[in-house]
Amino acid sequence: MTEGVALLTVFVLAVFVGFEVVSKVSSTLHTPLMSGANAIHGVILVGAVIVAGTADEAGVLVVALIAVVLATLNLVGGFVVTDRMLEMFGGTRPPTAEVAPAKVGGE
Amino acid sequence: MIPVWAQVCYVVAAVCFILALKGLASPKSARRGNLLGAFGALLAVVVTFFAYDIDNLGWILLAVAVGAVPGALGARRVAMTAMPQLVALFNGVGGGAAALVAILELRHAELLSDGALVASAFTILIGSVSFAGSAVTFLKLQELMTGRPITFPGGPFVFGGVLVAALGLGVWTVATGSVTLAIILALVGLLAGVLLVLPVGGADVPIVISLLNAFTGLAVAAGGYVLENALLLVAGTLVGASGTILTRAMARAMGRSVSSILFGAFKGGSTAG
Structure with a gap:
């Protein structure tokens, strides 16, 4: 199996896994799930680091470093904001009136 | 080609992401799921620095800090x-x-x-x-x-x-x-x-x-x-x-x-x- 076909196989299987894992999700969790998925695609940071790490001229390095900054913002900010959203879902502290789950999950 | 140990770590990170999404779909496990996703991402990024031949290391770490600090602070401080x-x-x-x-x-x-x-x-x-x-x-x-x-x-x-x-x-x-x-x-x-x-x-x-x-x-x-x-x-x-x-x-x-x-x-x- 060539590299391209191997990656294509992985892609197709991952599509089915992606469909399956969120097939049953309660509507209060829609926003945190979106936010958590958003954080996960922040791993594009891996790609940005690889490109920045192989940059051989200043211009390329500058653009790659911008990509690193943007990807880190996505990755770190994404997980932290999701954690904050989830603090009110049966966490350690009792939910107060203004942070009740219903106000966060719905629109 | 990157080393086998790094590819294995990538598989572990991928499993973390799958379990993170799975966890986020249910209120009881959502917070744990998110933390597992964050762990997978951390593992993946750290492994990348060792698996690939990375030059410009100082600049890259600086850029990571420049993104991470406002990302974390903004996410912590923003109004609900x-x-x-x-x-x-x-x-x-x-x-x-x-x-x-x-x-x-x-x-x-x-x-x-x-x-x-x-x-x-x-x-x-x-x-x-x-x-x-x-x-x-x-x-x-x-x-x-x-x-x-x-x-x-x-x-x-x-x-x-x-x-x-x-x-x-x-x-x-x-x-x-x-x-x-x-x-x-x-x-x-x-x-x-x-x-x-x-x-x-x-x-x-x-x-x-x-x-x-x-x-x-x-x-x-x-x-x-x-x-x-x-x-x-x-x-x-x-x-x-x-x-x-x-x-x-x-x-x-x-x-x-x-x-x-x-x-x-x-x-x-x-x-x-």
Whole structure:
């Protein structure tokens, strides 16, 4: 199996896994799930680091470093904001009136 | 080729992401799921520094700090009500990062396979659509511009024309592997992103953020194909697939369809219209 076909196989299987894992999700969790998925695609940071790490001229390095900054913002900010959203879902502290789950999950 | 131990670590990170999404779908396990996802991401990034031959290490670590500090502080301090626009912002910059990575990879277009060239054009286009679209949703939710749908005569035809131009440019970029064309493709993608989101208003905006989130996922997946990095491919695809399902579920929860949200304003069917 060539590299391209191997990656294509992985892609197709991952599509089915992606469909399956969120097939049953309660509507209060829609926003945190979106936010958590958003954080996960922040791993594009891996790609940005690889490109920045192989940059051989200043211009390329500058653009790659911008990509690193943007990807880190996505990755770190994404997980932290999701954690904050989830603090009110049966966490350690009792939910107060203004942070009740219903106000966060719905629109 | 990266070492086997690193590839094994990437598999572990991919499993963390799958379990994270699974966990996030249920209230009891959601917080644990998110932490597991964060662990997987940390593992993947740390492994990357050791698995690849990384130069410019000081600059890269500085850039990571420059992104991480405002990301964490912003996420901690933002008001509860402002969270959706913050998610939109984080999603947009992720799409922008994916597009930049793909543009830079075209520097050695002669080394890329045909499949990788198609994937990089896809990443550049979809990444910039997501970047600009998310920026507009941010402005709408932050009330820096009107939250109402913005339509203008002939809007659908302009949007259609931009899509055709993007497709043509994409094919041209793949055929030539030109970085200049790739940059023009990115600019057209930005325009398409703005035009996609302008007609969406009111309570539909978070659903469009979810759609753009799925777009960024697919852009990252295609970026993983270009870099021959299986982890990026899996993580991006998971987000693309689950984000698509989630977008449909969110629309259904409001008794709407995704197409009526995107194009309803032209028929006067928006929730804010």
